[in-house]
Amino acid sequence: MLCIPSIFRPEPQLNFPSVHFSIQNFLFLLVAIAGFGLFAWQARKIRANILVGRDRDMSGNVSERLNKTLLVAFGQSKMFKRLTPAFLHLIVYVGFLVINVEVIEIMVDGLFGTHRFLQFLGPLYDVLMATNEILGALVIVAVVAFWWRRNRKPPVRRFQGPELRMWPKLDANIILYVEVVLMVALFTMNTADLKLHQLRGVDMPGTFPISNLLTGLFPSNEAALHVLERVGWWAHIVGILCFLNYLPSSKHFHIIMAFPNVYYSRLVPQGQFSNVESITHEVKAMMDPSYQVPAPPTAPDGSVLAPTPFGAKDVDDLAWTNLLNAYSCTECGRCTSVCPANITGKLLSPRKIIMDTRDRVEEKYNSPLIFNPSLYGAEAKHDPQETLDKENHTLLRGYVTPEELWACTTCNACVEACPVNINPLESIIEMRRFLVLEESAAPNSLNVMFSNIENNGAPWAFSPSDRFNWADDLYVADKETVVRS
Amino acid sequence: MEKRQITVPLMADLAAQGETPEILFWVGCAGAFDDRYKRVTRAFVRILEHVGVKYAVLGMEESCTGDPAKRAGNEFLFQMQAATNIATLNGYGIKKVVTACPHCFNTIKNEYPALGGEYEVLHHSSFLQQLINEGRVKVEGGESYKGRRITFHDSCYLGRANDIYEAPRAVLEALDADLVEMKRSKANGLCCGAGGAQMWKEPEPGKKDVNIERTEEALATLDGNAAALASLYGVESGNQGATPAPKANSQGSIIAVGCPFCMTMMSDGVKNKERENNVQVFDLAELVASAEGLNA
Structure with missing residues (x-):
């Protein structure tokens, strides 16, 4: 008999599904409370971080938004622009969804001392367990493929960018390793349980096609099998709780944030850029002196609040939806890989702008993280932070340089490419607005274009009186004019 | 083949005669000033004349939509341009705008409504497609x-x-x-x-x-x-x-x-x-x- 701590040696539970309370259940309760409690604490801080962004009314259009969420987030419709990764991702995603049903069972078993609580589902339980096992095996295959795509030399192009070294690279690999550990734990639990039942000549509820193949690898010692079953069980559920609390530090947070992010994404045509209402009031007042500009916002004590700057210098000048974007990014780089500026070797990478936003909001506000990774190192910083005084250590300049912003052609390829409807273009335009309207820091050639528009009504230096010259000496072949029916 | 000279109708003249065109052809700065794109403007006007659609242009009353200013972050200049153009278009009671420039098209269609300019806006590709579908342009000859x-x-x-x-x-x-x-x-x-x-x-x-x-x-x-x-x-x-x-x-x-x-x-x-x-x-x-x- 192996000498094992008593908590790992519960009474044999063979008269299923009777309830056996043990110290394990109490321990599990504590672990679950700690795991979920910690996550709730982190989630609250992240919510606060997102809400430092400027207000933007995204209410209404509920059915349209829900439809889009079903299609893009649940249905992964935008993933399928690239078939290979879409297929691999689908396996892991469906695996995550279905295996979570088993996690519910594990939680109930853990809390109430039941064993395979869902077995009352009968044939459905067989199907569920078999699906789980097959998906679990496929997840391992997909994860190996994912690892290879990121770690081969050279990796897939979109995993190469300078912003994807250091922590983001490690983070991506940690996620893959944890997923393998979770799957191995699941198979250990199932196989040990199955073999235990076989040794005792008892039928085990459920069908386990993969574990059936693995029983030969496991010892025929009941005590050892017990330990293995418990280790698998605990590793799986503790692994999941740890992973849950790792999410806020990781790009893997997208598994949660993708849903609200898609729900709150824009419904207007991609070409429609946001309107700046405070400027509309100013322009109206200039054109019509009788126009009443609405009173500026006041603080609760009645004092007038300082006007917000035009555009964005720092994360709190962006809209809350832009910050929600930052927490939904899984750094897949589809945006950057289709960016015309990036493809042709410019500094601009839409992914970096989104990653910078998340890093900056956590630097400036509460870091909700248990892990506080040191960003991605100096390699991707185009403007060393050290050279900036405190006032200029902001999202603009501290993280994102004007050179990156001015390289954007506003072509919307990044917006179109994002599988979770992140909009890097909005943030780029907000920062351009700050550069132009607050700092008059546009490139000189653009200032020339601005003054041409002001003076000539055209971006080029042509005389407005020549605007109609194109119509001079214009002839048309006089075919029989088609008369409108 | 016979040819005839085109006198491109100006909106101001039509309005003076109390007439309204079916479409306003928004020429755009490139269409008006860029030598290469002027040829496109002239080609499009030939098509308009050929099918006999009642159209007009703003001529010198047209001004940049403000698109390049807005994309470059100069929202103030954009809105000044938009306000001027909307005042012109609304003054003539324009209902339908056709343009050969996707930037003008996008700006007037999507960004002018919030500033008081609501029109049916077509890019010339859609307009040409309609003419072909209706058989008014046969693409032959x-x-x-x-x-x-x-x-x-x-x-x-x-x-x-x-x-x-x-x-x-x-x-x-x-x-x-x-x-x-x-x-x-x-x-x-x-x-x-x-x-x-x-x-x-x-x-x-x-x-x-x-x-x-x-x-x-x-x-x-x-x-x-x-x-x-x-x-x-x-x-x-x-x-x-x-x-x-x-x-x-x-x-x-x-x-x-x-x-x-x-x-x-x-x-x-x-x-x-x-x-x-x-x-x-x-x-x-x-x-x-x-x-x-x-x-x-």
Whole structure:
């Protein structure tokens, strides 16, 4: 008999599904409370971080938004622009969804001392367990493929960018390793349980096609099998709780944030850029002196609040939806890989702008993280932070340089490419607005274009009186004019 | 063939006579000032005259929509321009605007309503598609494009910005040409490099200009040059598409565009690649006017 701590040696539970309370259940309760409690604490801080962004009314259009969420987030419709990764991702995603049903069972078993609580589902339980096992095996295959795509030399192009070294690279690999550990734990639990039942000549509820193949690898010692079953069980559920609390530090947070992010994404045509209402009031007042500009916002004590700057210098000048974007990014780089500026070797990478936003909001506000990774190192910083005084250590300049912003052609390829409807273009335009309207820091050639528009009504230096010259000496072949029916 | 001179109707004159046009043709700055795009404006007016649609232009009353200012971050200048133009358009009671510039189209259609300018706005590709569908333009009687290889370059502000992909293709299909698609087309189309006010500034340092990348793709597609396409897309190409059959004689291949900035960028690219002798860049309106035999 192996000498094992008593908590790992519960009474044999063979008269299923009777309830056996043990110290394990109490321990599990504590672990679950700690795991979920910690996550709730982190989630609250992240919510606060997102809400430092400027207000933007995204209410209404509920059915349209829900439809889009079903299609893009649940249905992964935008993933399928690239078939290979879409297929691999689908396996892991469906695996995550279905295996979570088993996690519910594990939680109930853990809390109430039941064993395979869902077995009352009968044939459905067989199907569920078999699906789980097959998906679990496929997840391992997909994860190996994912690892290879990121770690081969050279990796897939979109995993190469300078912003994807250091922590983001490690983070991506940690996620893959944890997923393998979770799957191995699941198979250990199932196989040990199955073999235990076989040794005792008892039928085990459920069908386990993969574990059936693995029983030969496991010892025929009941005590050892017990330990293995418990280790698998605990590793799986503790692994999941740890992973849950790792999410806020990781790009893997997208598994949660993708849903609200898609729900709150824009419904207007991609070409429609946001309107700046405070400027509309100013322009109206200039054109019509009788126009009443609405009173500026006041603080609760009645004092007038300082006007917000035009555009964005720092994360709190962006809209809350832009910050929600930052927490939904899984750094897949589809945006950057289709960016015309990036493809042709410019500094601009839409992914970096989104990653910078998340890093900056956590630097400036509460870091909700248990892990506080040191960003991605100096390699991707185009403007060393050290050279900036405190006032200029902001999202603009501290993280994102004007050179990156001015390289954007506003072509919307990044917006179109994002599988979770992140909009890097909005943030780029907000920062351009700050550069132009607050700092008059546009490139000189653009200032020339601005003054041409002001003076000539055209971006080029042509005389407005020549605007109609194109119509001079214009002839048309006089075919029989088609008369409108 | 007989030809007649066109007196382009000005909105101010129509209004003075108490008349309202069916459409207002918004010419745009490039259409009015850029020598190459003026030819597109003139081709489009020939089509309007030919079908006998009642139209007018603003002439000197037209001013920049403010698109380049807005994309460059100068919201104040944009709104000043918008306010001026909206005052003009509303003053004439304009209901329907047609333009050959996707940037003007996008700005008037999507960004003017919030500032008080609400019109039905059409890009000329949609308008030409309607004329062809209604049989008012038969695309015959002029130059034949039958069998000529044409690829269409999607403008970002027509395509992704406003989801118009089919209208320009429908117009080209009417030409009975050998239409080939670049792999990066429609929603996956690659920008010409001029959007977002890039037209008016030097590009940031990089390894290539965007218009060269795009022109190389267009040329390789027209030529059916699989090797050139493979090197452009790299191993990890997002889009699985078939390489068109190699064109033995690429004489007279055409890159079709529907945007003045794309026109400039693609023409410069073809020039840079020294392919002007056998590849031309044309706007949709030019192709239709020439196929209809309207040039005079």
